[in-house]
Amino acid sequence: MKTLIKLTSIVKTYRMGDVIVNALRGVDVVINEGEFVAVMGASGSGKSTMMNVIGCLDLPDSGSFMLDGKEVFGMNRRNLADLRNTKIGFVFQNFSLLARTTALENVELPMHYRHGKKMDYRAAARAALEKVGLGERLDHMPNQLSGGQQQRVAIARAIVNDPPLILADEPTGALDTQTSAEVMQLFIDLNNNGKTIVLVTHEPEIAAYAKRLIRMRDGLIISDEPVVK
Amino acid sequence: MRTSGLIKTACKSILRNRVRSFLTMLGIIIGVASVIVMVAIGEGAQLQIRQQIEAMGTNVLTVRAGSMSARGGVRTNVARRILTLQDIERLRVLPGIVAISPVSRASGRIVGGIGNWQTTAMGVTDDFLVIRDWELDDGVMFTDQDIRSAGKVAVIGKTVADELFPNIDPIGASVRIGTMPVRIIGLLRERGQNMGDDQDDIVLLPVTTVMQRMSGTRFIDQIMISTETMDIIPDVQGAVLATLVASHRGTNEDSFNVRSQSEIMERATETSRTMTALLAAIAGVSLVVGGIGIMNIMLVSVTERTREIGIRMAVGARERDILMQFLIESIVLSVMGGVIGVALSVVLIYVMNDVAGIAAVFEPATVLMSLAFSGFVGVFFGFYPARKAARLNPIQALRFE
Ligand SMILES: Nc1ncnc2c1ncn2[C@@H]1O[C@H](COP(=O)(O)OP(=O)(O)OP(=O)(O)O)[C@@H](O)[C@H]1O
Ligand SMILES: [Mg+2]
Numbered sequence: 001m002k003t004l005i006k007l008t009s010i011v012k013t014y015r016m017g018d019v020i021v022n023a024l025r026g027v028d029v030v031i032n033e034g035e036f037v038a039v040m041g042a043s044g045s046g047k048s049t050m051m052n053v054i055g056c057l058d059l060p061d062s063g064s065f066m067l068d069g070k071e072v073f074g075m076n077r078r079n080l081a082d083l084r085n086t087k088i089g090f091v092f093q094n095f096s097l098l099a100r101t102t103a104l105e106n107v108e109l110p111m112h113y114r115h116g117k118k119m120d121y122r123a124a125a126r127a128a129l130e131k132v133g134l135g136e137r138l139d140h141m142p143n144q145l146s147g148g149q150q151q152r153v154a155i156a157r158a159i160v161n162d163p164p165l166i167l168a169d170e171p172t173g174a175l176d177t178q179t180s181a182e183v184m185q186l187f188i189d190l191n192n193n194g195k196t197i198v199l200v201t202h203e204p205e206i207a208a209y210a211k212r213l214i215r216m217r218d219g220l221i222i223s224d225e226p227v228v229k
Numbered sequence: 230m231r232t233s234g235l236i237k238t239a240c241k242s243i244l245r246n247r248v249r250s251f252l253t254m255l256g257i258i259i260g261v262a263s264v265i266v267m268v269a270i271g272e273g274a275q276l277q278i279r280q281q282i283e284a285m286g287t288n289v290l291t292v293r294a295g296s297m298s299a300r301g302g303v304r305t306n307v308a309r310r311i312l313t314l315q316d317i318e319r320l321r322v323l324p325g326i327v328a329i330s331p332v333s334r335a336s337g338r339i340v341g342g343i344g345n346w347q348t349t350a351m352g353v354t355d356d357f358l359v360i361r362d363w364e365l366d367d368g369v370m371f372t373d374q375d376i377r378s379a380g381k382v383a384v385i386g387k388t389v390a391d392e393l394f395p396n397i398d399p400i401g402a403s404v405r406i407g408t409m410p411v412r413i414i415g416l417l418r419e420r421g422q423n424m425g426d427d428q429d430d431i432v433l434l435p436v437t438t439v440m441q442r443m444s445g446t447r448f449i450d451q452i453m454i455s456t457e458t459m460d461i462i463p464d465v466q467g468a469v470l471a472t473l474v475a476s477h478r479g480t481n482e483d484s485f486n487v488r489s490q491s492e493i494m495e496r497a498t499e500t501s502r503t504m505t506a507l508l509a510a511i512a513g514v515s516l517v518v519g520g521i522g523i524m525n526i527m528l529v530s531v532t533e534r535t536r537e538i539g540i541r542m543a544v545g546a547r548e549r550d551i552l553m554q555f556l557i558e559s560i561v562l563s564v565m566g567g568v569i570g571v572a573l574s575v576v577l578i579y580v581m582n583d584v585a586g587i588a589a590v591f592e593p594a595t596v597l598m599s600l601a602f603s604g605f606v607g608v609f610f611g612f613y614p615a616r617k618a619a620r621l622n623p624i625q626a627l628r629f630e
Contacts, residue, residue, distance in 0.1 A: 085545020
């Protein structure tokens with residue numbers, strides 16, 4: 001199996017005035033292509049911080065981060081943006097769709113920022129929305145969609161540029177059990193189609209969908225084992 | 230993101246806040262409209278001045294005693310009492326001169342017909358009509374004989390005729406100018422306004438009549454000369470000056486002021502050009518103020534849309550993409566304001582010309598310039614907010630509440 005993510009001794013410290021928060025204190029992880037990883041841990045344990053590093057949204061203070069065979073630590077903002085665009089799809093807890101913008105246009109967004117590849121944005125966005133079961137809601141605004149539907153739009157947006165990696169930070173945090181199960185089914189389908197998925201959650205039932213479980217505490221990984229079904 | 234997409238995004242966000250966008254644009258609208266209108270008024274004024282001076286004849290020289298002051302006026306000092314009718318005879322023989330007439334002014338009340346009228350009597354010779362290219366509607370001009378004898382005859386303008394002899398033929402009528410009885414022998418053709426003066430409010434008398442019977446002086450105010458062509462004006466100017474200096478003891482070239490009509494025209498248009506530039510500059514300041522308004526709103530908009538910026542960055546927008554998005558939004562805002570401002574100025578210029586009767590000349594060049602300038606304002610004042618947006622940290626932007 002090809003290595004997709006390799007974190008080595010990742011340290012991230014936040015400084016707020018005199019208070020120093022060690023959000024990540026030397027994290028080592030290797031994630032291969034095609035894995036489905038759940039990350040759990042108490043609030044403030046550094047899960048989101050690690051996801052942001054993996055997602056190229058934030059740079060660590062020290063350590064090494066190889067994504068798809070390339071060192072990310074030390075890259076400039078422009079290269080980071082291009083990595084986010086082509087290698088990573090994000091799904092956040094709070095849906096993070098552009099307000100007053102249709103589902104279709106929200107899904108088109110990553111393609112607009114894709115450099116050097118011309119394609120039919122409309123058709124690709126429609127195909128992605130159909131894949132998540134929202135073929136009938138193309139022209140709905142986010143505030144005309146339910147939470148579960150909004151999260152599906154976010155997933156469609158995450159996959160439209162066909163990135164190898166999907167990152168989801170508490171994607172079901174704001175959804176009820178039934179809708180959560182539907183959204184998780186989408187992740188399983190994506191994983192079955194070869195996407196690597198890293199997903200943060202507080203709920204053991206959600207983590208149970210994954211194949212591998214990483215637990216964090218105080219900025220460190222305290223356990224990393226396969227999920228027994 | 231491609232430019233077409235950026236413009237679409239910008240228009241959407243502008244339309245989302247219609248009232249706010251309009252109020253923001255208002256500064257540019259007013260700025261652009263006032264620049265164009267100011268320039269139009271200035272151009273109109275210049276055109277009028279030029280036309281009016283041309284109407285007075287382009288190959289005309291005016292001679293006065295006294296030097297020209299730095300401000301362009303004539304210094305009326307003691308040197309003024311120099312020119313006499315003898316100078317007319319001396320100058321008349323110079324080559325290139327077609328017609329020459331003295332001018333001697335005296336103000337007085339003209340009484341007759343149905344009432345009286347305050348006017349300025351101009352003492353001239355018959356050449357005056359040649360120089361001013363003026364014709365009579367009726368009657369005759371006074372003759373050399375009238376000049377020699379200081380005849381009590383007058384040629385009047387249309388305004389004077391209308392005031393004193395409405396619907397009455399004034400030719401042959403007797404009037405009084407001051408205490409002097411005068412017979413009207415001619416009626417000048419209507420000329421209209423010139424630089425705010427009513428040209429038809431005029432009474433022409435033989436120059437000798439004015440000098441001897443009204444002001445009691447042997448000096449004349451000025452000499453008017455018309456030359457054969459415009460090209461020889463500089464030569465004639467020099468010859469006139471040399472003759473005058475030679476024939477008046479104790480004078481030099483600065484004692485006389487020999488001006489051509491084109492010099493007067495240049496001076497007048499230059500003044501009005503300066504005024505136009507000044508007005509346009511003041512109007513330009515309002516454009517800059519409009520630009521500051523745009524900057525202000527763009528800064529607010531960047532703050533309001535911090536989360537949107539974060540989302541765009543998360544899905545792969547480069548710094549440049551965000552910069553261009555906000556820059557184009559501010560350019561679209563200001564250029565839209567510019568276009569509306571141009572439309573407004575067209576309406577205003579139309580209203581001024583056709584309704585208010587103010588001469589205003591629409592200059593297509595100023596339209597292009599103001600549009601270009603408003604685009605520049607958009608770039609200049611949009612750049613700082615746009616850069617602020619582009620430099621945001623993606624995580625902080627996403628977390629922004
Ligand atoms: N921008 C920031 N500035 C200062 N401190 C921060 C910042 N982001 C995170 N932290 C701190 O870093 C630590 C880890 O935060 P992180 O968001 O990774 O936790 P988490 O595991 O995702 O928690 P939760 O489950 O509540 O989302 C916390 O103590 C948090 O207060
Ligand atoms: Mg978190």
